[in-house]
Amino acid sequence: MKRLIFALILWMTLLSACGVAPGNTTLAPVQTDIPASPSDTAALPTETAVAVIPSDTAPPATESAPNSKLPAAPFDAQTYINEEAGFAFDYPAGWTKTEAEVGPRGKQIQFLSSPDLATVSTLPEGAARVNATIYQWDPKNDLAAYVANRKTAWEASGFQILAEEPRVLELGLPAVQFTVQTPEAGVIFLIAALGDQYLELSGEGNLELVKEILGRLRPISS
Numbered sequence: 395m396k397r398l399i400f401a402l403i404l405w406m407t408l409l410s411a412c413g414v415a416p417g418n419t420t421l422a423p424v425q426t427d428i429p430a431s432p433s434d435t436a437a438l439p440t441e442t443a444v445a446v447i448p449s450d451t452a453p454p455a456t457e458s459a460p461n462s463k464l465p466a467a468p469f470d471a472q473t474y475i476n477e478e479a480g481f482a483f484d485y486p487a488g489w490t491k492t493e494a495e496v497g498p499r500g501k502q503i504q505f506l507s508s509p510d511l512a513t514v515s516t517l518p519e520g521a522a523r524v525n526a527t528i529y530q531w532d533p534k535n536d537l538a539a540y541v542a543n544r545k546t547a548w549e550a551s552g553f554q555i556l557a558e559e560p561r562v563l564e565l566g567l568p569a570v571q572f573t574v575q576t577p578e579a580g581v582i583f584l585i586a587a588l589g590d591q592y593l594e595l596s597g598e599g600n601l602e603l604v605k606e607i608l609g610r611l612r613p614i615s616s
Contacts, residue, residue: 464564468606474503475614479528480588483595484610486603499530505607507599515578522599524607534590541570541585544594548574556580564612571608573601584608 464484471484474491490509496502504512505524511517533539548555557573561584569586582604584595595611597604 482614485607502527517599522603524597527594529592531592535587537587540592567613
């Protein structure tokens with residue numbers, strides 16, 4: 395009997411040590427939702443901030459360079475090119491052209507709407523005559539000084555300056571245009587400096603046509 399009581403006490407002691415309440419032999423459920431340790435969790439990628447540039451702050455478009463080509467001539471044209479002096483201009487097709495020396499420091503090219511107009515003092519209505527004169531003159535490359543000298547010479551000759559207009563011709567070539575009344579006729583002058591030379595274009599007769607021709611003056615690479 396003592397052995398039986400001892401055995402029961404021992405059995406109850408063992409059950410108490412195992413966490414089982416007396417009279418209940420059901421084991422506690424095993425916990426399966428244990429969170430993973432920080433070392434087992436993959437790090438989340440860091441978001442990279444992307445700057446958005448508003449459309450109104452975008453850099454402005456580059457402006458295209460202005461078209462430097464002359465429009466088509468209002469007449470059937472041919473082109474005179476003087477590579478030595480470095481200039482060209484257009485004049486009407488069918489005109490005659492002659493060249494002559496003007497003293498030791500000058501050269502003149504004459505353009506005539508008719509070959510018989512070279513020496514006449516008064517041109518017939520509708521006719522025109524244009525001279526291109528190249529001068530070597532000091533100081534060089536000083537258009538203002540050259541223009542002042544020409545104005546003095548005109549006034550000394552009794553010529554009346556009716557108009558004076560600074561101009562910027564093709565490819566940025568600076569020039570000065572004059573309308574001058576001589577004892578014989580009205581004359582248009584266009585004066586420009588080309589390197590160490592001076593170019594003087596002059597025309598009479600049909601002055602509107604003369605202005606068109608003189609306005610087509612442009613520098614070229616010699």
